Amino acid sequence: MHFDLIVVGGGHAGIEASHAAAKMGVSVGIVTMDKTAFGRMSCNPAIGGSAKGHLVHEIDALGGVMGQIADRSGIQFRVLNKSKGPAVWAGRSQSDKKLYSVEAAKIISSTENITIVEDSVIEAIEEDRKIVGIRTLKGNEISCKALIVCSGTFLNGLMHTGLKSTRGGRFGEQPAVGLTESLIKMGFESGRLKTGTPPRLKLDTINYDILEEQPGDENPQPFSRRTDKTKFPFLPQISCWLTKTDGTVHQILEKGFDRSPMFRGLINGVGPRYCPSIEDKIVRFSDKPNHQIFLEPEGLDSDLIYVNGFSTSLPEEIQREAIAKIPGLENAEMVRPGYAIEYDYFPSYQIDLSLETKLIKGIYFAGQINGTSGYEEAAGQGLVAGINAALKILGRKEEFVLKRSDAYIGVLIDDLVGKTINEPYRMFTSLAEHRLLLRQDNADRRLYEFGHRYGLISDDEFKEMKEREVLITKSKDLFEEIKFKPDEINNLLESKATNLIDNAEPVSKLTKRPELNLRDLLQELDHEKYPLVKSLLANEKALEQVEIELKYEGYIQRQQDLIKKMEKLEEVKIPESFNFLKLKTISNESKEKLHKVRPRSIGQASRISGVSPSDISILLVYLKN
Amino acid sequence: MTEYLQNNEDTIAALATPAGVGAISVIRVSGPKSIEAVDSIFDGAVKLIRANTHTIHYGRINYANEVIDDVLVSVFRAPNSYTGEDSIEISTHGSQLIVEKLIKSLLEKDIRLAEPGEFTKRAFLNGRMDLAQAEAVVDVINSRTEASLRGARNQLDGLLSAKVDSLREMLINSSSMLELELDFAEEDFEFLPKDKVIEKIDEIIFEIEKLLQTYSFGKVIRDGVNVALVGKPNVGKSSLLNYMLKESRAIVSEIPGTTRDVIREEFSLDGILFRLYDTAGIRLTEDAIEKEGVFRSRDAVKNADVVLFLNDIIDGFAEDLYKELKQLIKEDKILKIVNKIDLLHNHNIECDVEISAKTGEGIESLFKAMKQKAIGSESYSERGAVVSNLRHFNALKKAKDHLVQAKDSVKSGMSGEFIAVDLRNAESSLGEIIGKVTTEDILNNIFAKFCIGK
Numbered sequence A: 001m002h003f004d005l006i007v008v009g010g011g012h013a014g015i016e017a018s019h020a021a022a023k024m025g026v027s028v029g030i031v032t033m034d035k036t037a038f039g040r041m042s043c044n045p046a047i048g049g050s051a052k053g054h055l056v057h058e059i060d061a062l063g064g065v066m067g068q069i070a071d072r073s074g075i076q077f078r079v080l081n082k083s084k085g086p087a088v089w090a091g092r093s094q095s096d097k098k099l100y101s102v103e104a105a106k107i108i109s110s111t112e113n114i115t116i117v118e119d120s121v122i123e124a125i126e127e128d129r130k131i132v133g134i135r136t137l138k139g140n141e142i143s144c145k146a147l148i149v150c151s152g153t154f155l156n157g158l159m160h161t162g163l164k165s166t167r168g169g170r171f172g173e174q175p176a177v178g179l180t181e182s183l184i185k186m187g188f189e190s191g192r193l194k195t196g197t198p199p200r201l202k203l204d205t206i207n208y209d210i211l212e213e214q215p216g217d218e219n220p221q222p223f224s225r226r227t228d229k230t231k232f233p234f235l236p237q238i239s240c241w242l243t244k245t246d247g248t249v250h251q252i253l254e255k256g257f258d259r260s261p262m263f264r265g266l267i268n269g270v271g272p273r274y275c276p277s278i279e280d281k282i283v284r285f286s287d288k289p290n291h292q293i294f295l296e297p298e299g300l301d302s303d304l305i306y307v308n309g310f311s312t313s314l315p316e317e318i319q320r321e322a323i324a325k326i327p328g329l330e331n332a333e334m335v336r337p338g339y340a341i342e343y344d345y346f347p348s349y350q351i352d353l354s355l356e357t358k359l360i361k362g363i364y365f366a367g368q369i370n371g372t373s374g375y376e377e378a379a380g381q382g383l384v385a386g387i388n389a390a391l392k393i394l395g396r397k398e399e400f401v402l403k404r405s406d407a408y409i410g411v412l413i414d415d416l417v418g419k420t421i422n423e424p425y426r427m428f429t430s431l432a433e434h435r436l437l438l439r440q441d442n443a444d445r446r447l448y449e450f451g452h453r454y455g456l457i458s459d460d461e462f463k464e465m466k467e468r469e470v471l472i473t474k475s476k477d478l479f480e481e482i483k484f485k486p487d488e489i490n491n492l493l494e495s496k497a498t499n500l501i502d503n504a505e506p507v508s509k510l511t512k513r514p515e516l517n518l519r520d521l522l523q524e525l526d527h528e529k530y531p532l533v534k535s536l537l538a539n540e541k542a543l544e545q546v547e548i549e550l551k552y553e554g555y556i557q558r559q560q561d562l563i564k565k566m567e568k569l570e571e572v573k574i575p576e577s578f579n580f581l582k583l584k585t586i587s588n589e590s591k592e593k594l595h596k597v598r599p600r601s602i603g604q605a606s607r608i609s610g611v612s613p614s615d616i617s618i619l620l621v622y623l624k625n
Numbered sequence B: 001m002t003e004y005l006q007n008n009e010d011t012i013a014a015l016a017t018p019a020g021v022g023a024i025s026v027i028r029v030s031g032p033k034s035i036e037a038v039d040s041i042f043d044g045a046v047k048l049i050r051a052n053t054h055t056i057h058y059g060r061i062n063y064a065n066e067v068i069d070d071v072l073v074s075v076f077r078a079p080n081s082y083t084g085e086d087s088i089e090i091s092t093h094g095s096q097l098i099v100e101k102l103i104k105s106l107l108e109k110d111i112r113l114a115e116p117g118e119f120t121k122r123a124f125l126n127g128r129m130d131l132a133q134a135e136a137v138v139d140v141i142n143s144r145t146e147a148s149l150r151g152a153r154n155q156l157d158g159l160l161s162a163k164v165d166s167l168r169e170m171l172i173n174s175s176s177m178l179e180l181e182l183d184f185a186e187e188d189f190e191f192l193p194k195d196k197v198i199e200k201i202d203e204i205i206f207e208i209e210k211l212l213q214t215y216s217f218g219k220v221i222r223d224g225v226n227v228a229l230v231g232k233p234n235v236g237k238s239s240l241l242n243y244m245l246k247e248s249r250a251i252v253s254e255i256p257g258t259t260r261d262v263i264r265e266e267f268s269l270d271g272i273l274f275r276l277y278d279t280a281g282i283r284l285t286e287d288a289i290e291k292e293g294v295f296r297s298r299d300a301v302k303n304a305d306v307v308l309f310l311n312d313i314i315d316g317f318a319e320d321l322y323k324e325l326k327q328l329i330k331e332d333k334i335l336k337i338v339n340k341i342d343l344l345h346n347h348n349i350e351c352d353v354e355i356s357a358k359t360g361e362g363i364e365s366l367f368k369a370m371k372q373k374a375i376g377s378e379s380y381s382e383r384g385a386v387v388s389n390l391r392h393f394n395a396l397k398k399a400k401d402h403l404v405q406a407k408d409s410v411k412s413g414m415s416g417e418f419i420a421v422d423l424r425n426a427e428s429s430l431g432e433i434i435g436k437v438t439t440e441d442i443l444n445n446i447f448a449k450f451c452i453g454k
């Protein structure tokens, strides 16, 4: 058997990788241990949220499928952070967990060029430091030109509840054995990471009467630009419920701290960024008397409730005792305790920004295997690895690398390659320094160019975006020019309770007032005189862009200034053959780090943890000589 | 590969003291072969290759069977030298000929002539100093007075770096709190209440302003003060000039190249360098005969930090000249002076200082007034962190502008991600001062300003 590309794993990373590569025209074999478990949501039945929603939009704008799957299986949609600026608005959906898998499988099996192989990969085979094929548990040998490993939490997976542990890749599934060892034989280094999941409760044993209901948005918005808005939402919509912990609950949990494997690992010097377990939150935010808990149904006909905010690996009896003290959960039946899972990952300095491993040509790593956590993070990497592997197989001499100022995906991969990770990495708003430009609403404007170049975004979609772009630019120019005279606009200003004007003011300036929106202002203009205004009013997406860019112009400009300054360092390239070990004048620690990561530009070098600014100055001076 | 590294493997040499002046010249040699090379032409009681670091040796330099000079050689071993490499300093008698021969003999020992700033660059590369300190070396080299040397030294000692670094730390703390809050939006944590944010920003702005205020002082001690003497013929300009030069008992040098029209002299007072331009009574507006002189006088006035406007107590206030003067320079830079007070007891001429260039009465107050005009009313001590470099000044100003922006954002209720933009920008501006944010331009700038031998 032969495939151009073999993808190991049918999780979120594997799905995007196979789909993108297949669409680009290479033959893909996706080998996965359980073909009914495509895109199974191992943890919470939700997609998106702060920063993660951004990833989903970006994946969609690059032609990925996560957004569509979430839209089709979604049973609640909300936009978070609405009280803040548009840059941090983030879509979040709850999915029917089973349907999510079904929709994912539909996409994979209906994509041309993909063959599903139900098996477990136990060995990767190389020749002359190049991948040539794999061996499976069922004894098959399949040859390939490239291999993407998206093994999630399965490699030598071990599940913990308290001090009890069981082998497995996820609740009810076997671990994958053999692949890690084969990669280590080739020279790769592996490590162990842990992540946790909360208990599941029985739906009808909860006292909803005393809980606060949290419905979805009244006007739900899909993730995908390709989702048919007239049919959306596809499924009936449900509510979640809110409750919270208190001092009594915390006290009970504390009794079990000495038996928490998760907690023991985390307590040593791990920063506050990690999506914390409940035990971690109690310690870290010790002055906070309560912690929010969201009760989320796992599906339309599922009888399970996911206890979001209560991720834990404390002993089962402690979990049970604590839950009974939480308002509304007094009589709740715990169907399954929370657990932590420990698995093999491959420290990510071993990959390049293209996600190809530095050691063996043609092997790519994507998803949890790189030390990340989360469906969206996995999917984003899968997509990038899939595109790069296909480019390579097709002999196209380019690499698909997104910059930090292009996308959250760019930030994610740049961080992975440069930073030392000793806890699962998850995407956060705070990690993206250019966040005002990396909005959900402009994901297509940022990324269609790439999606289209690789054939993942259709000509029609691309053309529509380009035309919209022209409309946006022209409108912005026009609104600098058109001025309202006081008598033309003061009525509106008065009705919006904002200061009247004495002298004529351009539309662009008035738009900056928080009380005003662009649409209202444009209604006051003579549409016959300005046909452009008419077109803009008819194009909701363009109107939104113009409004955001005018309203936050100063901030956006200043963010761009900073990017430009930094970008100069990105442009200072470091030759591939540069020998960092020969740099005599910097500390051994930095030298080792630089040697491991082998940054390609000064900018990238400057973000490697442990490499100091003075090291960077020194590098710069060397490169200049 | 080796091409980027080669430069540092080289051993370099150059004259480290100003050429052609002084009783002693110092030649600096640095690099792996420095000690061995010098030793091969050195004849003394001790072999230099066996000498300990930080030791001084008397001996002779022999070259081509000829004794070049009796010298003192200081040996420094890596990493405890200025450059961080093995190095040697040779003190010889200050003769151009000796220096040339000595350097020539070194160049034959596989040593090359250093490029401008190369010693300091190596010091920087070897982690002996940070960027702000390297920059201060330039200032030390160019300093002409005691106070400016002290100002540069204090930057070299890292006072400014330390101050800026602590402000930057504070900023990073606040912005990371704000950014962290974005991450926990769902869980309604408030890490840093908004009034606290304003408080922090204000605190940092306050500190930056303090630093900014030291700039006029820092600039004055670094660059000196230009003073123009303006007044009608015979009001006593030359007399005052001479008196001041005599009083200050300092460098009195006529700068070659100036014509008689505008005489330039320098003197230092309390460590501040004053450059005096006597416009020699030339009118400031165009006049056919004196065209060239007018041109120069106008320039002297325009570039002045202080203008001494002299009036004769007998003739009264020169209204017409004052009017012309005001068109060239801001009024607050002008000191109105009445001269020849020894001649008359009373007058009602409008003025800031009264003097007699003949008896010296009032000259002390004049000096005081000049200093105050140049530095501003605040008094500074060069022993605190002082900003004397324009690049630093501009970066601080930018940082402050961003902070003011950030404060406005907080006040107008903008959410954290907007506030963070300006905090990050401010942080980056501060980082540029101390090299935490390095850009190529900064590096180029700094190392290009050096002269050979540093």
Ligand SMILES: Cc1cc2nc3c(=O)[nH]c(=O)nc-3n(C[C@H](O)[C@H](O)[C@H](O)COP(=O)(O)OP(=O)(O)OC[C@H]3O[C@@H](n4cnc5c(N)ncnc54)[C@H](O)[C@@H]3O)c2cc1C
Pocket: A008, A009, A010, A011, A012, A013, A014, A031, A032, A033, A034, A037, A038, A039, A040, A041, A042, A043, A044, A119, A120, A121, A122, A150, A151, A152, A153, A154, A155, A169, A170, A171, A176, A177, A179, A195, A196, A197, A275, A311, A339, A340, A341, A366, A367, A368, A369, A372, A373, A374, A375, A378, A379, A426
């Ligand atoms: C207990 C638990 C808790 C978690 N907690 C969180 C959390 O709190 N927050 C969060 O964001 N995320 C959490 N996750 C992580 C989230 O599920 C993953 O990040 C995400 O699913 C990773 O996607 P992936 O594509 O890399 O791998 P997965 O979704 O894990 O998929 C891996 C796939 O690879 C297949 N596979 C593996 N090895 C082989 C092999 N050798 N041969 C063939 N097939 C193979 C498996 O069958 C599976 O289909 C948790 C996961 C678990 C299991």
Ligand SMILES: Nc1nc2c(ncn2[C@@H]2O[C@H](COP(=O)(O)OP(=O)(O)O)[C@@H](O)[C@H]2O)c(=O)[nH]1
Pocket: B231, B232, B233, B234, B235, B236, B237, B238, B239, B240, B280, B281, B339, B340, B341, B342, B343, B355, B356, B357, B358, B359
């Ligand atoms: N009595 C008196 N005479 C002065 C004083 N200052 C200058 N003079 C005299 O005024 C004349 C003109 O002085 P000079 O310095 O040449 O004036 P300039 O043309 O402005 O440079 C000379 O005779 C000086 O001696 C002063 O303070 N008192």
